[in-house]
Amino acid sequence: MTTRTRILLGVNIDHVATLRQARGTRYPDPVKAALDAEQAGADGITVHLREDRRHIQERDVLLLKQVMQTRMNFEMGVTDTMLEFAERLRAEHVCLVPETRQELTTEGGLDVAGQEARIRDAVERLSAVGSEVSLFIDADPAQIQASARTGAPAIELHTGRYADTHTAEEAALELQRITEGVALGLSLGLIVNAGHGLHYHNVEPVAAIPGINELNIGHALVAHALFVGFPAAVAEMKALIVAAADRAHR
Numbered sequence: 320m321t322t323r324t325r326i327l328l329g330v331n332i333d334h335v336a337t338l339r340q341a342r343g344t345r346y347p348d349p350v351k352a353a354l355d356a357e358q359a360g361a362d363g364i365t366v367h368l369r370e371d372r373r374h375i376q377e378r379d380v381l382l383l384k385q386v387m388q389t390r391m392n393f394e395m396g397v398t399d400t401m402l403e404f405a406e407r408l409r410a411e412h413v414c415l416v417p418e419t420r421q422e423l424t425t426e427g428g429l430d431v432a433g434q435e436a437r438i439r440d441a442v443e444r445l446s447a448v449g450s451e452v453s454l455f456i457d458a459d460p461a462q463i464q465a466s467a468r469t470g471a472p473a474i475e476l477h478t479g480r481y482a483d484t485h486t487a488e489e490a491a492l493e494l495q496r497i498t499e500g501v502a503l504g505l506s507l508g509l510i511v512n513a514g515h516g517l518h519y520h521n522v523e524p525v526a527a528i529p530g531i532n533e534l535n536i537g538h539a540l541v542a543h544a545l546f547v548g549f550p551a552a553v554a555e556m557k558a559l560i561v562a563a564a565d566r567a568h569r
């Protein structure tokens with residue numbers, strides 16, 4: 320008998336909102352995308368309320384919280400304003416991410432080691448309202464160890480460097496770094512997720528890493544949805560990661 324490996328897909332709907340914001344229209348609605356994603360097999364929905372509000376808006380987060388049926392993973396920068404918002408929101412999961420206004424996308428992981436007390440304080444505040452906190456970090460042993468010391472139950476390893484590689488050798492090195500990061504996180508008792516820049520052609524090796532809990536994927540899903548529709552794009556990705564995890568652990 321084969322045991323099915325459990326790997327979860329968190330669908331990030333930020334870039335549905337990016338398209339809406341580009342024209343200031345009411346459509347496409349990221350909340351509709353979230354509901355479609357849930358029906359198509361998403362295990363959770365990720366939204367990043369950026370300080371500059373370039374995509375997701377407060378309205379999206381608040382409406383989503385009322386109507387969604389899975390779990391919200393609320394990504395936010397570590398600022399007083401966002402902490403106060405998140406304390407009122409009480410999302411099932413909160414992922415603390417680094418944020419700068421000028422960046423095209425989230426460029427690196429949160430520097431937990433360099434601001435441990437501040438992150439620990441944020442983790443305590445969010446845990447107190449019932450949110451499970453994860454820290455979006457690079458697969459760097461010092462950052463993983465510092466994350467464990469903050470009391471956060473989870474980390475999300477930034478896979479952007481892996482996704483940006485140009486050769487098979489570079490990809491193998493980055494994958495090795497992520498694999499070791501997952502193993503270290505697990506050995507410290509952390510739940511280990513991963514995400515950023517994952518797409519249909521690079522996701523399988525990451526899904527096959529032993530012990531990985533959830534992959535958060537957005538941009539590639541929204542791009543593929545233009546051609547096949549959002550439910551089909553989500554279902555295709557879910558099938559791909561579950562099959563990759565199953566094959567690796569058979």
Ligand SMILES: CC(=O)[C@@H](O)[C@H](O)COP(=O)(O)O
Nearest residue numbers: 333367394416423424425515
């Ligand atoms: C933290 C993370 O990886 C995602 O939230 C991602 O940042 C979303 O896309 P943008 O970086 O383009 O806002």
Ligand SMILES: NCC(=O)COP(=O)(O)O
Nearest residue numbers: 331514515516535537538
């Ligand atoms: N935390 C990563 C995420 O939510 C999705 O990132 P991307 O797939 O849009 O690059």
